[in-house]
Amino acid sequence: MQVYFDVHTHSVSSGHHTKDTITDLAKKAAEIGLKYLCITEHAPAMIGTTNASYFRNLRYAPKERFGVKIIYGAELNVINQNGDVDLDGDVLSCLDFSIASLHKDVFKPSSESADTAAIINAMKNPFVNVVGHPDDPTFSLNAHALTDAAKETSTALELNSAGISKSGYREPNIPFLVEMLYLCKRKGVYIVLGSDSHGKDRIADFDDSIKILKAIDFPDELVLNYDIQLFKKFIGDKRCKI
Template sequence: MYLSDIHTHSIASGHGTSCTISDMAKEASRKGLKLLGISDHGPGTLASGTSSYFRSLPFCPRKRFGIELFYGVELNILDTEGHIDLSDELLNNLDYAIISMHRQNYRSGSVSENTQAYINAMKHPAVKVLGHCDDSHFPVDYDALARAAQNEHVIFEINEASLTPGSYRGDTRANAAQILHCALRYKLPVILSSDSHGTGHIGDFTNAAEFVHQFMFPESLILNNQIPRLKVFLQTR
């Protein structure tokens, strides 16, 4: 069992999700988690959180239903220069940011172009996690990403939604294997993420956990159960 999940989405992300942060925390508590990260989509996603929503997050309670809460954002990478869809003013007051590519915001280019877009975006000090860069629609050079991530103190996630059979991201297993291979090579920690939209999959790492265990990836490099280490990592800029 893993004790933290930092890639989750509430009603503020749209997508038909109707669950509030309190709903999310209550479900995380029921499932025995200790730390929950709310990372709603940036404003570039249709019907997602507005700037005023992200401005208010730092004033929200830090504990609900016995769960420690971190407030972040899943940013959209907008172009190969690594532009993202939330201002520095707002990012500087959030706990962390995940950067991701979504087809409605970023037009996939070559492997080199997509890789450079991730590398440029991860240079922002708020960015801590590379979001579902296993997506088959956005091919990248994982070794180059891992080297940049090591320099910028950013980590990969192993995304449950990507590894779920029938994922709209395509068959991501080969890409996820490359991520783990590179993480091992460069001694990079990873985080398992549910990418839950609403309460349905909070803390559900069924496929992700099976995958890392089949790969024999060391638990010492998986941050979900290392809560003090995870908190220091997220809060260090």
């Protein structure tokens, strides 16, 4: 199957470990044959990142660079157990989609029930399309509740390369991932591949993620990266509920 896009990348605007611009990222995406690239800077609650005005103005940014179509999103921070996120609906409506993630600098890890409630409540937000790195071992999510909520709220779960790939920077949590993926397969929950590349170097670093999918015979039709029209419909259908 062909991977058409990477759902999760950061440029210099996120302020973390890279000076690469969106132009640098798009050039690399073109070189490796991606048709689309999602740019998902950290939303404002993350230290050192950009502000709400930046995200609001992305609607005027070029939609194509070097033949690669750019999809502008954000990686939102879940800020409390109610699932509130750090950009308002008026800003999120200027973006194509968004990822919501738990980050320890913004949301202190506590119990499985509190961590899981925070992310499930965020999934109820019609602007939230993807849960970022649910396998982050800093937090303890309940895979059964997470996959039920993903199905109910039409939210995809990310298979994030940073905890899987040899070049990744997050501690791996393979037992959780395998449990989550088996539950996605059984319940028909969509997943999405994201490199979480800060800068251009790790864009579409999916070899190890795809090995896991093959090992558990994960259905191709539940991987949104293989079908850009399905990804767009998936986002559009949830936004219709706004």
